[in-house]
Amino acid sequence: MAEAPTLETPRLTLAPFSDEHLTERYVGWLQDPDVVRYSEQRHRTHTLESCRQFAASFADGPSHLWAIIENKQGLGHIGNINSDVDAANRTADVAVMIGEKQAWGQGLGFEAWNAVLDYLLGPGAMRKVTAGTMAENKGMLAIFEKSGMTEEGRRKKQFQLLDREVDAILVARFAET
Ligand SMILES: CC(C)(COP(=O)(O)OP(=O)(O)OC[C@H]1O[C@@H](n2cnc3c(N)ncnc32)[C@H](O)[C@@H]1OP(=O)(O)O)[C@@H](O)C(=O)NCCC(=O)NCCS
Secondary structure, eight states: OOOOOOEEOSSEEEEEOOGGGOSHHHHHHHTOTTTSTTSGGGGSOOOHHHHHHHHHTTSSSSOEEEEEEEOSSSOEEEEEEEEEEETTTTEEEEEEEEOOGGGTTSSHHHHHHHHHHHHHHTTTOOSEEEEEEETTOHHHHHHHHHTTOEEEEEEEEEEEETTEEEEEEEEEEEOOO
16 A cells, blocks of 8 residues: 555544454445445445455555544444545545444544545645545535535436436545645
8 A cells, every 4th residue: 555644633543454454343334234325335245355355455556545443432443434546647536434333423424534635635745636426425415515525527317226316426626726
């Protein structure tokens, strides 16, 4: 993995993902329909080995995978956040999963998200950070808005979510120039 720094926020540590984070707890998040409802992972079955392979895909190249560790309530590893970096264009696409449902709705997803954006658009030397989600994922859309990302595109009916055709919303934030 490209050298990703540990990022500290008031309630979280974002630690470079390592073997200690490869646990059945993590696999369990990917098997929980509530957690993967708006993710393409909903079509897949995950195991420790598939998680190991995903983590290993960050071993070479400029992209980053962080484990999100909650420090105040003793929740420990609650999710992951990753940035897929296009070094030539100085862009990064970010995705987050808070897998521990007891951690939802406390602003922790936003706290992790904003820390990663600030890092990428600051010391990480990216010009532009992008992300995308389903138009029905209200939590993610709220995080986009709160973190200063704005819509730059919409792919009509990109996803099949149960019996519905759902748009993909694409957002971005630029480094301040
Ligand atoms: C989406 C997700 C990251 C939100 O994380 P979270 O820590 O619960 O969100 P936060 O507590 O930081 O909330 C941020 C904002 O979103 C809003 N929000 C969060 N979940 C919401 C929901 N289900 N419906 C409506 N608003 C929601 C909050 O009210 C808050 O807005 P506010 O500050 O204006 O009140 C988390 O639920 C998650 O990881 N889900 C599963 C994986 C996933 O969907 N990832 C994204 C795939 S693209």
